[in-house]
Amino acid sequence: MTDYNAIQGLSQLAVVSEYFLQVTLDKTGRVITSDSGIGPVPTFFDNKEKPIYFADCFVASNWGKYENQRIKAWKNSHQSFTVDLQKIVHPEGDLVDTKWEFFFISEDFGTCLGIGHPVSQPMPYNLGLGDFFDSTTSEGKEIIDSILEDKLLGFWEFDVTKKGDNISQGLGQMLGYTQDELTGTMPISWQKHIHPEDFPNLIHDLGIHFKTPGNIPFKKEFRINQKTNQTIWALGFGKTIEWSNSGHPTKILGCILDITDRKKQEIWLKEHHYFLKELAFEQSHTLRARVANILGILEILDSEPQNNESKRLVQLIKKETKLLDQSLKKSIKESVQKNKSLEDDLTNDNSSSLL
Numbered sequence: 323m324t325d326y327n328a329i330q331g332l333s334q335l336a337v338v339s340e341y342f343l344q345v346t347l348d349k350t351g352r353v354i355t356s357d358s359g360i361g362p363v364p365t366f367f368d369n370k371e372k373p374i375y376f377a378d379c380f381v382a383s384n385w386g387k388y389e390n391q392r393i394k395a396w397k398n399s400h401q402s403f404t405v406d407l408q409k410i411v412h413p414e415g416d417l418v419d420t421k422w423e424f425f426f427i428s429e430d431f432g433t434c435l436g437i438g439h440p441v442s443q444p445m446p447y448n449l450g451l452g453d454f455f456d457s458t459t460s461e462g463k464e465i466i467d468s469i470l471e472d473k474l475l476g477f478w479e480f481d482v483t484k485k486g487d488n489i490s491q492g493l494g495q496m497l498g499y500t501q502d503e504l505t506g507t508m509p510i511s512w513q514k515h516i517h518p519e520d521f522p523n524l525i526h527d528l529g530i531h532f533k534t535p536g537n538i539p540f541k542k543e544f545r546i547n548q549k550t551n552q553t554i555w556a557l558g559f560g561k562t563i564e565w566s567n568s569g570h571p572t573k574i575l576g577c578i579l580d581i582t583d584r585k586k587q588e589i590w591l592k593e594h595h596y597f598l599k600e601l602a603f604e605q606s607h608t609l610r611a612r613v614a615n616i617l618g619i620l621e622i623l624d625s626e627p628q629n630n631e632s633k634r635l636v637q638l639i640k641k642e643t644k645l646l647d648q649s650l651k652k653s654i655k656e657s658v659q660k661n662k663s664l665e666d667d668l669t670n671d672n673s674s675s676l677l
Contacts, residue, residue, distance in 0.1 A: 342437060343409070343420060349432030351376035351385060362412040381408040381417065392424065396431040407438070475556065478512055480574045487511050493578060498549030512578075517545035517553065524558075531560065532571050543581065555585040610654075613647045 346354040353361060353374040361374040376385050384407045395403035402425045408417045422438035476493025480486070489497075489512055494504040497515050504510065516524060524542050531540040540560030545553050557579045564573035620640045628636065 342439060343422075344438075345379065345436045346427070347376060347424075347434055347436065349430070353379065354433070360409075379410060381410065384408055388424075392431075392434060396426070401426060406441075409438075409440075475578045475580050477575070477577050479576075482570070482572050482574070487513070496548070496554075496580075497546070512546075515546050515548065517547055520544035528560065531562065540576070543585075546578075554580055554582045557581045610647065610650050613643055613650065616643050617647070 343357060343359050345356040345360045348354055353376070356374070356379070361379045376382075376388070380388075384405075388405050388407065391403040391405045395401075402423055404421065404423050407420050407422055409420045410416075411418055419441050420438045421441050422436045424434040424436040427433050427435050474492070475496045476490035478490070478493060479488040481488075486509055489510060491504060493512060494510060497510075497512060499510060513521075521544075524544050527542050528540055531538055540558070542558050544556055544558065546556045547553055558576055559578075560574055560576040562571040562573070563575045564571070566572050617640065620636055620643065623636050624633075624640070
């Protein structure tokens with residue numbers, strides 16, 4: 323991913339997200355910006371202007387690994403580089419394995435913006451983003467673009483063997499559950515909130531993902547019914563992260579985005595398109611009917627006795643009216659072709675969204 327606006331978008335998302343880690347380092351290892359999960363938490367007696375360095379955030383021996391990857395990427399004209407780092411958890415001093423992608427954001431290739439995630443936590447909303455964003459495939463990039471464009475609702479993890487769900491706080495709150503319900507002992511299944519009309523197709527596409535096995539990614543648009551009886555449109559991505567020895571899926575990880583605003587716009591465009599199509603059809607054929615009436619009147623006049631000047635004017639009006647009729651026919655044909663092209667585009671958009 324080399325688009326700077328997209329990088330900045332992910333950086334801003336990381337600052338307020340429970341899923342990301344974010345840090346910006348200069349060439350000396352000084353921390354320029356970071357989220358609250360990076361570096362020691364200052365106490366009342368600390369100097370607020372005291373700089374934080376790489377060794378305050380990560381194991382000091384990791385600096386050589388980071389520098390080697392940075393210089394290697396710079397010499398090979400790469401826009402970014404990846405590196406695994408051990409993050410220090412303050413104030414306990416525990417270590418957490420994390421995976422990072424750093425992007426060059428200065429002309430001297432010294433200042434780097436890093437976006438990372440833990441790789442050892444068991445819950446999907448702690449490790450899931452990395453599994454999706456590490457992909458260099460078009461599907462992985464599409465998920466990033468979707469998160470930047472739409473609202474990330476949360477993550478879910480389904481254990482096939484236990485038939486149990488784990489869902490993130492954000493997803494649970496979106497479904498309408500209270501904090502007490504989310505922290506309670508009763509399991510919460512987001513699948514039961516899928517609109518009944520959309521559920522069979524979603525299960526069908528998930529089955530295709532399993533049969534490939536996993537080569538065809540799971541992506542589906544569907545409706546979700548909240549506990550408040552409100553309905554939203556969602557876009558779900560899924561990925562099998564564990565398989566049994568016999569090749570059956572045992573654990574599935576997914577994320578869900580709110581695309582309600584986008585779907586409302588699509589529906590409005592379709593309705594607007596069909597309205598204009600009908601309006602253009604009716605108006606065009608009404609005009610041609612009027613032209614046909616004029617030509618009929620001119621034919622009657624042409625059969626009547628006339629002087630030379632009157633005959634010349636009737637022929638002139640007849641010629642111009644026929645040209646007008648030809649223009650109308652051409653306009654109708656072009657309108658039909660454009661509408662057909664737009665209908666094909668709308669159909670293809672709907673088909674691709676279900677792949």
